[in-house]
Amino acid sequence: MQDKLFEFIAKYIALTEEEKNVLLSLDIFRSVKKGTVLLEVGQKSKDSYFVLKGCIRTYYIIDGEEKTTGFYTEMEALTPPCVVHKSPSEYSISCLEDTILTVSNLDMEEEVNSKFPKFEIMCRVLSEELLAKQRIDFDEFKTSSPEQRYLNLLQKRPDLIQRVPQHQLASYLGIKPQSLSRLRARIMDKSKE
């Protein structure tokens, strides 16, 4: 499972065995049960996550309702905004499935970054990539209808539609569960004709 992390890092920088050992010595691997809450609204936290296996989701509580806005699955990284802004979290994070992930602390990261400039570079490149990717996602969201967004998701992340409850998918698509249900029925009808 550790190899998955190194495989990910290898896309950005080359690590020596020694450097790998430094990382391993930090003891960042965690195995968490489905339903575990990793971060709660209002909490302060310095932890970032990298999912090795399973799925975690970010969600807000608005008018007493959960609004899921993000899913992170295999080989995806998440640094919550509250870590960057050093402020109480606006959302919660919980595990949708039994999940294996790394949990790394901000202080720990800064130490590694200053010790190994390579890491600093990797972090910059990674954030730039994520920023660009998220920009495109946001733009696609803005310029399309709920139905197009669903069809788009079906193309890009078909796994999500299988592994995620419909009502969570709905808020991820910016609509109500009933609308998603109706929209799916509508698509079925169309493809039948």
Place this chain on the structure above:
Amino acid sequence: MQDKLFEFIAKYIALTEEEKNVLLSLDIFRSVKKGTVLLEVGQKSKDSYFVLKGCIRTYYIIDGEEKTTGFYTEMEALTPPCVVHKSPSEYSISCLEDTILTVSNLDMEEEVNSKFPKFEIMCRVLSEELLAKQRIDFDEFKTSSPEQRYLNLLQKRPDLIQRVPQHQLASYLGIKPQSLSRLRARIMDKSKE
């Protein structure tokens, strides 16, 4: 005007006079007329922008229609996704007003970053901040209605509503110009009662 750039940088790192001079020697300041197209759909580019005065916008052409997805004003930075992905641009960028900005090249940035590790750190921190901010923006967009989004914009960026044409604001809010017009009338009615 150069001081505005240094003022921005000072929020992240401390620059010596010598370092400032290195930056100035790169000749990155540009003054561009309203309407100028900085980047065209399909083009490859390595340029990033930092707006000192004025406003630029990013827009897609979908079914022959312009869809504006972003506005960048004073003290805001933009690195187009195409620069990060080294691929043809999916959107165009043009100047909404006469604008003064810096234009910096990717190669130039990498050279500065490797020469001054400080810059590397600034770039990392800046991308992380922008990523977190954009994440929050995206989540707010997903979890609110067009009307709420408009009212939200009125709070957060009242200047945009003044300086930007309505039909461009509409696509920025994910709706049609007619809907924005109607929505505004609706809000007026409500506040009159």
Place this chain on the structure above:
DNA sequence: ACAAAACGTTCACTTAAGTTAAAAAAGGAA
């Protein structure tokens, strides 16, 4: 295994956005 809770779908109804078209208003060029 059972009861309770959560989930997904359907329905009728309401509300708001999309569409098409036309008119009014604003802006720019000669």
Place this chain on the structure above:
DNA sequence: TTCCTTTTTTAACTTAAGTGAACGTTTTGT
């Protein structure tokens, strides 16, 4: 200024999402 173009608003109509409620199904905890 006048003319032309672009932008904004208004209106009537269509389509789809929001809402509240019911109902069957699945999941969960005991």
